[in-house]
Amino acid sequence: MHDIAPETTFSDLLAAELPYLRRYTRALTGSQARGDKYTVATLEVILKDRSDFDNDNPMKVNLFKCFHAIWASSGQLFTDPDDDLRGRAHGLLSKLTANSREALLLRTIEEFSIANIAKIMDVDDDEVRRLITTANNELSQSVQGRVMIIEDEPIIAADLTDIVTTLGHDVTGVARTHTEALALGDEQEPDLILADIQLADNSSGIDAVNDLLKKMDVPVIFITAFPERLLTGDRPEPAFLISKPFQEAQVQSAVSQAMFFASTATLKG
CATH class of the missing domain: 3.40.50.2300 (Response regulator)
Structure with missing residues (x-):
């Protein structure tokens, strides 16, 4: 388990991983502003309840898992395209297999192991591999x-x-x-x-x-x-x-x- 008794220890560990969550959320949404909103929302959830970090997972895994719980419930469909260009992107993204881009980015950009991606996304290892293969195929054809x-x-x-x-x-x-x-x-x-x-x-x-x-x-x-x-x-x-x-x-x-x-x-x- 993470030793989170000293406030600064937990905060320092979390702060060290935040740049990578920002990178991931921005790549996922295509926007600094949109991605950073999800990063802030994730931090707000953690400030209210740190129980999801009371385990043996690395800090980065728990942080990304917390984000994915928020993303899965509110963000994946890009329901607010604000112009024609964003609307085109929305249309393309809506045709992709759910969770496939997420799995691909976690593997390639953030370099998580298959096992840790499975923890973050709450699926099994075989599903992670299937999603990554699917994402590569769909993105290359789009x-x-x-x-x-x-x-x-x-x-x-x-x-x-x-x-x-x-x-x-x-x-x-x-x-x-x-x-x-x-x-x-x-x-x-x-x-x-x-x-x-x-x-x-x-x-x-x-x-x-x-x-x-x-x-x-x-x-x-x-x-x-x-x-x-x-x-x-x-x-x-x-x-x-x-x-x-x-x-x-x-x-x-x-x-x-x-x-x-x-x-x-x-x-x-």
């Missing part, structure tokens, strides 16, 4: 589009290109610097931007993306070695975030999820 890659490392850029094209998407090009990214965006507008945080000329991928988003409204996936620094919840932050070093399945999952959302909250300023 949306194809154009992807711009902003990455200064040639090997990583080549890996990302292979992953994206294998999913059936077209790559508009690879930019190594802020200047190249803006020029590439002028040549052909993408449906999705996949961007590293640090670029070859010591410029910021975030700044490049923000300048691109002044001209277009597309989802963005950021890649960073320090995701917790971009998941504090106290400023505009990305809805889609991959940790470096990444696995192929993480990129596949993030790209497939992001393609469902034609607009997303991202870093501005």
Whole structure:
């Protein structure tokens, strides 16, 4: 059991896992604002009753399990599309098998074991495996589009290109610097931007993306070695975030999820 007698001990353990719940809820909803609302709601439930943490599970498992109880009862259907783009995403998501995206994100982005996903979602291991397989199949068949890659490392850029094209998407090009990214965006507008945080000329991928988003409204996936620094919840932050070093399945999952959302909250300023 977690030793939760000292208030600071429990709070510190919980705080350490919050950035990852934020990452997950944002990827699940396609929005920083929407995702963070669920994170806050989860914390409010925990503040009222911590009995669900009185077990031998890791803190992160209990935190995500608490969120999923809320999500399962109130959030999965996206019942409030607020514009045509969000409505399109809602329509696509409503056709997917229930709980399949959740299982896929928990496995690929958050890297939970099958056994821990089963605990979080309150299903058995075989059901988790079925949901992940189903999600991969359904997502790969649903949306194809154009992807711009902003990455200064040639090997990583080549890996990302292979992953994206294998999913059936077209790559508009690879930019190594802020200047190249803006020029590439002028040549052909993408449906999705996949961007590293640090670029070859010591410029910021975030700044490049923000300048691109002044001209277009597309989802963005950021890649960073320090995701917790971009998941504090106290400023505009990305809805889609991959940790470096990444696995192929993480990129596949993030790209497939992001393609469902034609607009997303991202870093501005």
